[in-house]
Amino acid sequence: MNYRNTIIGSMATIALLASCKKETPIYEATAEALHNGSLYYNVSEANCKSCHGTDWNGNGPEARSLKEQGLAVPDFTAALSPDKTVLDYFKAITIGTEKTKSLPSAHAYQSHTDRSRWAMANFLYSLGKPSSDEARRKTASEAAMKEIQAAYSNSRRWYMGDNKPSAEREKAPALEALLSKAGFTPSSEISVVPVSDSRREGAFHAQDSQAEGYALYKSNCQSCHGVFGEGSQGAVHLGALPGEGEGKGGIPRLKPVHASIRDLAEVGALSAGALSSAHNDKDAFGQKSHALTEEQWELLADYIKSITGK
Ligand code: HEC
Numbered sequence: 001m002n003y004r005n006t007i008i009g010s011m012a013t014i015a016l017l018a019s020c021k022k023e024t025p026i027y028e029a030t031a032e033a034l035h036n037g038s039l040y041y042n043v044s045e046a047n048c049k050s051c052h053g054t055d056w057n058g059n060g061p062e063a064r065s066l067k068e069q070g071l072a073v074p075d076f077t078a079a080l081s082p083d084k085t086v087l088d089y090f091k092a093i094t095i096g097t098e099k100t101k102s103l104p105s106a107h108a109y110q111s112h113t114d115r116s117r118w119a120m121a122n123f124l125y126s127l128g129k130p131s132s133d134e135a136r137r138k139t140a141s142e143a144a145m146k147e148i149q150a151a152y153s154n155s156r157r158w159y160m161g162d163n164k165p166s167a168e169r170e171k172a173p174a175l176e177a178l179l180s181k182a183g184f185t186p187s188s189e190i191s192v193v194p195v196s197d198s199r200r201e202g203a204f205h206a207q208d209s210q211a212e213g214y215a216l217y218k219s220n221c222q223s224c225h226g227v228f229g230e231g232s233q234g235a236v237h238l239g240a241l242p243g244e245g246e247g248k249g250g251i252p253r254l255k256p257v258h259a260s261i262r263d264l265a266e267v268g269a270l271s272a273g274a275l276s277s278a279h280n281d282k283d284a285f286g287q288k289s290h291a292l293t294e295e296q297w298e299l300l301a302d303y304i305k306s307i308t309g310k
């Protein structure tokens with residue numbers, strides 16, 4: 001109760017502050033935005049992790065076949081080019097890039113709000129190692145900030161056309177300054193469940209050889225149980241029930257929450273029957289077992305067994 005009162009108390013304070021203060025621009029890398037960005041990345045319906053990886057290094061299970069098609073998935077933790085700005089990241093997930101035109105999604109994730117795309121862009125950008133060419137970095141950042149401010153000066157939404165990638169994408173804000181002002185260290189906020197290289201290899205192989213099982217896993221289980229079945233020490237989806245959640249106009253939306261989900265490799269029974277009833281016995285945020293056919297549960301069981309090394 002005390003805890004709840006504290007929350008209500010702080011909410012009242014925040015509301016009071018918000019009514020006096022100008023609203024923080026949605027593109028700012030506040031500590032809250034960075035934190036939310038890490039959650040959205042983890043739980044996005046767009047399955048960012050299936051390409052970009054659970055540890056953000058471009059090592060997701062789908063990255064390999066993309067690479068064979070000549071489309072490399074970037075490593076967010078690598079050194080950033082001095083001309084690369086957070087605006088490039090925002091545009092890449094808003095309208096896609098020249099190279100992502102061929103993907104079914106075009107990499108234009110406009111089902112996420114501008115605010116959540118900024119949160120993800122700022123979070124992912126914060127993982128990169130800043131370039132030491134400070135002069136060039138500063139020029140790029142300032143030009144980007146100008147472009148961002150101009151875009152938001154007369155509209156709450158940044159209209160970038162109908163998913164058409166713009167050819168020139170340079171520029172961004174002084175992110176490092178914003179980050180240190182927020183006192184945010186990404187590594188202290190989220191933890192990645194370690195997965196051995198051999199298990200990764202196994203999962204990559206399983207994804208190639210058991211395409212149907214992988215597709216079932218990806219669309220029904222991955223957002224909570226992780227790309228490799230490794231579970232989560234971070235965010236998972238809150239199952240959205242009709243009339244609940246943060247949705248508007250009766251349309252429920254999935255809301256990320258913090259939870260710890262154990263590694264599927266540690267779960268004893270992974271038979272089709274055990275999997276199909278796993279969520280009938282357990283109340284995992286209202287998540288009930290999915291209505292899959294018997295054959296689909298079998299495929300899923302085979303797939304999960306091979307990614308967990310069973
Ligand atoms: C189907 C695989 C795939 C999925 C799913 C995917 N991405 Fe990407 N992403 C890519 C590829 C490939 C590129 C590189 C595009 C290029 O080089 O122009 C990329 C580029 C990016 C970039 C730009 C990085 C840079 O260096 O400029 C960001 C930011 C990004 N993705 C974020 C996300 C987020 C956030 C999600 C989920 C909402 C997501 N991606 C989902 C494949 C994917």
Ligand code: HEC
Nearest residue numbers: 220221224236237239260261262267275278282284287290
């Ligand atoms: C909304 C998030 C979510 C989704 C989606 C989800 N799960 Fe779970 N699952 C959980 C949570 C939370 C638990 C309980 C935490 C734990 O056991 O560590 C759990 C537990 C399990 C367990 C262990 C049960 C036990 O006896 O300990 C299995 C097996 C399982 N899930 C399989 C699946 C399969 C298969 C799918 C896809 C068809 C799936 N889950 C989809 C959240 C989810």
